[in-house]
Amino acid sequence: MNQLFMPTRVIMGKGCIKENASLFSEFGKKAFIVTGKTSAEKSGALKDITDALSKHSISYEVFSEVENNPSVETCYKGGQRAKAFGAEFVIAIGGGSPMDAAKAIAAYAVNDLEPMDIYGTIKNNPLPLISVPLTAGTGSEVTPYSVLTVKEIENKKSFSHKESFSKIAFLDPEYLRSLPRDVLLDTTADALSHAVESMLCKRTSDVSNVYAEAALRHLGQLIPEVLGGKPDYERLLFASSLAGMAIAHTGTVVVHSMGYLLTYHKNIPHGRANACLLPGFITLCNEHNPERLAPVLKAFGAKDCNDFCETIKKLIAQKVQLSQEEVTAFSKKAIQAKNVSQNLWTITEAEEASVFAALL
Numbered sequence: 001m002n003q004l005f006m007p008t009r010v011i012m013g014k015g016c017i018k019e020n021a022s023l024f025s026e027f028g029k030k031a032f033i034v035t036g037k038t039s040a041e042k043s044g045a046l047k048d049i050t051d052a053l054s055k056h057s058i059s060y061e062v063f064s065e066v067e068n069n070p071s072v073e074t075c076y077k078g079g080q081r082a083k084a085f086g087a088e089f090v091i092a093i094g095g096g097s098p099m100d101a102a103k104a105i106a107a108y109a110v111n112d113l114e115p116m117d118i119y120g121t122i123k124n125n126p127l128p129l130i131s132v133p134l135t136a137g138t139g140s141e142v143t144p145y146s147v148l149t150v151k152e153i154e155n156k157k158s159f160s161h162k163e164s165f166s167k168i169a170f171l172d173p174e175y176l177r178s179l180p181r182d183v184l185l186d187t188t189a190d191a192l193s194h195a196v197e198s199m200l201c202k203r204t205s206d207v208s209n210v211y212a213e214a215a216l217r218h219l220g221q222l223i224p225e226v227l228g229g230k231p232d233y234e235r236l237l238f239a240s241s242l243a244g245m246a247i248a249h250t251g252t253v254v255v256h257s258m259g260y261l262l263t264y265h266k267n268i269p270h271g272r273a274n275a276c277l278l279p280g281f282i283t284l285c286n287e288h289n290p291e292r293l294a295p296v297l298k299a300f301g302a303k304d305c306n307d308f309c310e311t312i313k314k315l316i317a318q319k320v321q322l323s324q325e326e327v328t329a330f331s332k333k334a335i336q337a338k339n340v341s342q343n344l345w346t347i348t349e350a351e352e353a354s355v356f357a358a359l360l
């Protein structure tokens with residue numbers, strides 16, 4: 001079904017927060033800022049935000065306890081702090097972890113929930129959210145998704161709410177200039193995976209393909225620059241947001257659900273997990289649905305399936321080692337993921353095992 005829903009106002013360019021500081025006043029007088037441990041400060045984004053807030057007499061509290069792959073518990077704690085502060089809106093600064101955590105915090109802050117209730121019905125709409133991405137990959141600034149780590153299920157689990165889209169996303173390429181090489185490769189791979197999975201699933205539509213094909217076109221040209229260490233960061237951020245807009249319409253498929261297991265059990269960064277699994281998944285898709293893979297290859301500018309997979313492999317910052325036992329256990333669990341039903345063909349446990357086994 002074709003439906004276009006992209007409620008986030010995206011403002012791009014160097015200095016975009018300073019230039020648009022007055023916009024924060026629209027959301028109230030008390031802001032709750034959610035960050036990771038260090039990057040918000042190091043990148044200069046936190047100072048730009050707090051300067052903008054102070055200029056408009058908006059008080060704020062900073063919650064800087066979001067870890068990589070944030071847990072439900074951390075978000076719950078942040079939500080209680082935001083509630084006690086009387087926050088009227090939330091500002092996320094960071095990569096996917098702080099941005100995803102902020103969506104949950106915005107929901108906990110205005111609802112009486114136990115931690116795991118976030119996966120049930122949420123009565124009151126979450127607080128308005130403003131996002132400032134510090135990596136180009138997650139696309140979280142333009143999606144309603146929040147992927148959190150849940151100890152009880154030994155995996156990551158996503159929740160979304162129709163009001164969890166950011167009201168504004170500020171994309172300033174200057175904040176990305178100090179990204180370490182491995183983070184740059186991992187996050188680029190995440191953006192690529194979003195665009196690919198969006199085009200290779202049952203929910204694909206003419207609308208989602210507009211975003212995904214544009215993202216792939218940019219990424220096909222940007223990846224050599226990323227590998228060379230000097231990408232056009234503004235274009236990379238834009239490509240990542242386009243890929244995010246694509247999955248906002250379709251969701252992701254098995255590359256992501258399989259990757260969550262690599263992240264939870266093997267501590268593999270999210271984007272790297274995708275980069276490791278994509279070649280195997282794409283090869284399977286080329287066997288089952290070559291007519292659906294063809295436009296992906298064309299948009300990216302790859303000669304053929306093999307050429308595409310070889311490029312993706314260059315983004316893998318470090319090889320992932322699995323045992324045969326892990327392949328068996330992970331594929332058994334991965335096949336139970338909800339989004340398996342959105343795969344183009346009926347993927348089997350043995351096929352998922354073959355994708356994991358390619359990493360052996």
Ligand SMILES: [Fe+2]
Nearest residue numbers: 138190256270
């Ligand atoms: Fe992702």
